[in-house]
Amino acid sequence: MRIASAPVSLKYESGKRVLQNVSFTARQGEITALVGRSGSGKSTVARLAARFWDIQSGEILLGGHNIGTIDPETLLKYYSVVFQDVVLFNASIIDNIRIGRRDASDEEALSAARLACYDEFACRMPQGYHTVIGENGETLSGGERQRVSIARALLKDAPIVLLDEATASLDVENETRIQAGISELIRHKTMLVIAHRMRTVANANKIVALDSGTVAESGAPEKLLATKGIFAGMIERQDVKRRTVNKKFN
């Protein structure tokens, strides 16, 4: 399934114009990465793809159908969503994971949790996966919440994956393990990711760089690197940062 858009514009209720003539296609079997400065509209685009709001002009197509004509509840069946603001319920970890697919067995939920690297946390909790996490899971760290969310998405196994990658830096070992879980999640899927990590960007088939709510450039990462635009600048800054850190500690 692919997501395509005819030039889309959006104003928030406050009247603030956030997107203007945004248009791109995310293809099945590919990773499409959204990049851009804070506030450029990345999360807004990812949420629009799942019809969190209706747009004022343009069209968003899912496998050729205008999503504005699909009932939101039906539509959500097509999406696995991993956003930064994870909603958790006052229930056990395993039941929070089962939100991904309510009829999943314990075995299925646990295997998703393992792929999302939740085991190390679960074994430190008093009743493991059956520990109740309290109102909106306030006892969990950001990383733990994100893994619950990845486990849910793995369990749901929907054809489209929307991922708002955590900005918080994970250590290298965890990043590699989480990445393995995510690779499992996205095989043959349509993946739209808001990318902060170099590794995700490097693995993408297509980059869409946003600037103040418009698409500033889009294309294969190698192609954009050669054009020395926004994306190339971003990669260069990250490289400089990494070199500075290495110098300091070596």
Ligand SMILES: Nc1ncnc2c1ncn2[C@@H]1O[C@H](COP(=O)(O)OP(=O)(O)OP(=O)(O)O)[C@@H](O)[C@H]1O
């Ligand atoms: N619900 C809302 N109502 C009004 N304005 C909003 C709302 N959500 C976001 N905005 C504004 O829309 C713009 C784009 O926000 P968005 O969250 O899409 O940016 P982003 O690229 O995801 O940023 P970041 O990298 O910091 O997550 C920002 O200026 C933001 O303040």
Ligand SMILES: [Mg+2]
């Ligand atoms: Mg965002």
